[in-house]
Amino acid sequence: MNDRAMDWSDVKIFLAIARHGTLGAAARAAGQSQPTMGRRLRALEAAVGHSLFQRTSDGFVLTDEGTAALLHAERMEEEALSFERELAGQGGHLAGVLRVASSDWFGVHVLTPILAGLTASHPHLTIELLTDARIYSLARREADLAFRITPFDESGVIRRKLTHLDYGLYGTAGTASPEPGSGRGTQLVTMDHGFATFPDAAWMRETFPHAAVAFRSNSREAQAGAVLAGAGLAVLPRLLADRLPGLVLFEIDPPPPGRDVWVGYHRDLRRLRRLRVVLEAVLDAF
Numbered sequence: 001m002n003d004r005a006m007d008w009s010d011v012k013i014f015l016a017i018a019r020h021g022t023l024g025a026a027a028r029a030a031g032q033s034q035p036t037m038g039r040r041l042r043a044l045e046a047a048v049g050h051s052l053f054q055r056t057s058d059g060f061v062l063t064d065e066g067t068a069a070l071l072h073a074e075r076m077e078e079e080a081l082s083f084e085r086e087l088a089g090q091g092g093h094l095a096g097v098l099r100v101a102s103s104d105w106f107g108v109h110v111l112t113p114i115l116a117g118l119t120a121s122h123p124h125l126t127i128e129l130l131t132d133a134r135i136y137s138l139a140r141r142e143a144d145l146a147f148r149i150t151p152f153d154e155s156g157v158i159r160r161k162l163t164h165l166d167y168g169l170y171g172t173a174g175t176a177s178p179e180p181g182s183g184r185g186t187q188l189v190t191m192d193h194g195f196a197t198f199p200d201a202a203w204m205r206e207t208f209p210h211a212a213v214a215f216r217s218n219s220r221e222a223q224a225g226a227v228l229a230g231a232g233l234a235v236l237p238r239l240l241a242d243r244l245p246g247l248v249l250f251e252i253d254p255p256p257p258g259r260d261v262w263v264g265y266h267r268d269l270r271r272l273r274r275l276r277v278v279l280e281a282v283l284d285a286f
Helices: 009-022 023-030 034-048 066-089 104-121 199-207 220-228 273-285
Strands: 055-056 059-064 096-102 125-131 145-148 157-165 165-171 186-191 212-216 232-238 248-250 259-266
Touching: 009 023, 009 034, 009 059, 009 066, 023 034, 055 157, 059 212, 066 145, 104 125, 104 220, 145 157, 145 273, 165 220, 186 199, 186 220, 199 232, 212 220, 220 232, 220 273, 259 273
Parallel strands: 096 125, 096 145, 186 212, 186 232
Antiparallel strands: 055 059, 145 259, 157 259, 165 232, 165 248
16 A cells, blocks of 8 residues: 555545446446546556556456455445445435336336325425336435345344235236137237246246246236237236226136235434435335
């Protein structure tokens, strides 16, 4: 180590490059320009007196010194994030930003009416609703409160079961009733290949082994739209599909499997008043 001070913000740049492998990807993740990322990495290497990456045609590869530094940098990051969470958790005023993560349809159809009502009652509260298939990290405060259909396995997360979702097989009024065990002549709307192991997707394959797949999407709203447009039958959460005019529920035995919805937040935020108020409002709705 030389006499030049090491900047924590440069350590965060080092972590971004180590995780993403290229300056371009790391810059997008960190919200910085590539020249800035390169300059700050050089500043960090000058501060520690070692080259932390080997520059290759495919990107940045950690050197031996970089690999050793990565372990310390990750510990520094965890302590910094814990410090931020602890301070945030002590806030008693219902003001500030709360990041909430969920799937697309659940966020739009279930959470948005609840959250919008809270912001109307509390003008100093800002809620950011993040809806996509990505799993946001609660430890890194990518989200403060998360709703998932899989249990949480992150360290330090307080979780509880919110509700159980029933699923059903839906089509339109003009759709012929499908034949279980065959499905020949039936068109299906289902999950994309990345989510093919979901219980409802597996149920469709087993129940209609001879059906043709007409449309795939990881979005339940897109699947519902495809059904309404006449693309075929889909298994959808009843909490979503029963609210959409034009969808018809097909009774079938056995019915598609349901899913549990879990809610979780980091334990360091357990005293954060705005989190507690939002969580209680959602719990009351169920």
